[in-house]
Amino acid sequence: MxxxxxxxxxxxxxxxxxxxxxxxxxxxxxxxxxxxxxxxxxxxxxxxxxxxxxxxxxxxxxxxxxxxxxxxxxxxxxxxxxxxxxxxxxxxxxxxxxxxxxxxxxxxxxxxxxxxxxxxxxxxxxxxxxxxxxxxxxxxxxxxxxxxHFPMGSLADLLAEGREGCTTLDWPQRLAIIIHVALAISFIHNQHRPRIRSMQMNVHGNIKASNVMIRDDFSACLSDYGFTQLAIPDCLQQINSPNPNYHAKMPSPPKDHPTYVTKCNHTEKASQKKDVYDFGALVLDMLGGPRAPGMVHCIRTNKEGIENGKLEFFEFATNVKERNEALVVLDTALACVDELAAERPSMNRILSLDVFRKYTACLHQSTLYSAHN
The missing domain is CATH 3.30.200.20 (Phosphorylase Kinase; domain 1)
Known part of the structure; x- marks a missing residue:
């Protein structure tokens, strides 16, 4: 890569x-x-x-x-x-x-x-x-x-290349990227002056894989912060749709079934809850492939089969420890894409989960060590 x-x-x-x-x-x-x-x-x-x-x-x-x-x-x-x-x-x-x-x-x-x-x-x-x-x-x-400019490109580029036969991102790399994106969103949501002359400073507005940029060490940062407040809203209706050529290994309902909804075309007014929804859709894409964000109901229905290993959902190999971490992250992503905005967790709450908190604690210690030296 x-x-x-x-x-x-x-x-x-x-x-x-x-x-x-x-x-x-x-x-x-x-x-x-x-x-x-x-x-x-x-x-x-x-x-x-x-x-x-x-x-x-x-x-x-x-x-x-x-x-x-x-x-x-x-x-x-x-x-x-x-x-x-x-x-x-x-x-x-x-x-x-x-x-x-x-x-x-x-x-x-x-x-x-x-x-x-x-x-x-x-x-x-x-x-x-x-x-x-x-x-x-x-x-x-x-x-x-x-x-x-980031020579490694975006997360969307890396995911697409992995699905086309190139070296794929492993779980530790994916988890690190997910946490870096979560930290970026949390930073935005915690802005002390949420509004400045009708501009929302505490909302990103356009979270998706092509706006997650990858550094040479596979750390990530979020681009296009606030750009939706520079462009006319009518230009923001198109959002990437699932790749129809990707075949999920998990059973799915027919495409004309009422439960098959392409959630990555989900539209809401820009808000923190919308950012959380988009983060959840991004994580589902990283876990189960590009069709996963549009199969939320199906994933929830088959959750037990995914947990016991009878259904193959994750698009990357894992050991027992990594699989348990991925299942926790999957639960978090499903909570983020809840249709009821009030039920979606805050980014601070997401980062307080053990799987995220342990990583961020290590990251903080590493930052302090680098600054001290």
Whole structure:
């Protein structure tokens, strides 16, 4: 899997939002198609959220600030696409590499956009489990936010590669990623000033595998914190659906059965309870494969068979100790995707469970040791 950090990215197909192409309005284009964009390029400059980083990045190469033209011509690969927009790999001066989120549509003014991104960047610097927001740019037709780039890619990439025959993530790696994501969400939910000028600072809003970034040591951090409050809500309805080519080894009801509901298409207004639901769906995907989030009723019905080993559910090998841990995490994920929002546990309660608490205690001790030395 480390080879992916040095592999040449492949060009991906356009994603669809319903029956409409995500780029039908001409506001977005591929990184090598500059002829479509030259007519609206202007001299808007990239704004760095950290002044020290701004001074380091700008230097004298661009004169003062990287412009929109500089930024767009620095894009070398498409990393991902969604109804919010497109994520590209950008190589700026001195080889600095970033992931650039280019929004399809933004529903707020330039001033408010800048203030929100600055605030999100400030909060994000308080947790090692949130992908750092580096800079932003707002022009008439192009609005972008720059984040740190992770060569290993996203959790969605690693899971997909494992299911296609490449080396799969083992249970300790999956558990660590789950806990890192939980710590990131808990940090967001515990923000002391939940609202700043109508902006919810204590809600992530778009938790999914493609927004979980993986470092070289297989630790994880959550990206796109608060980005749903920058884009128009209508662009946020598409959420990844299960892979129909993945065949679960657990019995499932017919697809026209009323209990077969694709829960990863579950839509609620952004809230902490919605974040918890999305976290549960993410964990189910990591445990039982991409169809698992849409088979919650079936999983609950067959829970006894899963526990005694008569039904194969987990998509990774485990020993006895690991299997017991995975079963506890499965129970937690099922509680998170409860249809009644009030019944879903808080992230603090989830992290208080033994399987999570033991790991976070070791993580805390390791952090203290590193800081002391």
């Amino acid at each position: 480390l080879a992916r950090a040095f592999a040449k990215p492949q060009k991906r197909k356009n994603s669809q939002c319903g029956s409409n192409n995500a780029y039908s309005n001409g506001e977005l284009y591929y990184h090598d198609d500059y002829s479509m964009a030259e007519w609206y390029m202007d001299e808007q400059s990239l704004v760095f959220c950290d002044k020290a980083r701004h001074d380091e990045e700008c230097g004298t190469v661009f004169g003062s600030h990287p412009t929109l033209r500089d930024v767009l011509r620095s894009a070398v690969a498409v990393l991902g696409e969604s109804c919010m927009g497109m994520t590209e790999k950008v190589v700026l001066v001195q080889g600095r590499i970033y992931a650039m989120k280019r929004f399809k549509t933004v529903g707020i003014s330039k001033g408010r956009f800048g203030k929100r991104v600055e605030r999100l960047a400030q909060v994000g610097r308080g947790s090692p489990y949130l992908a750092p927001v580096v800079a932003y740019l707002y022009s008439k037709r192009v609005k972008v936010v720059m984040q740190e």
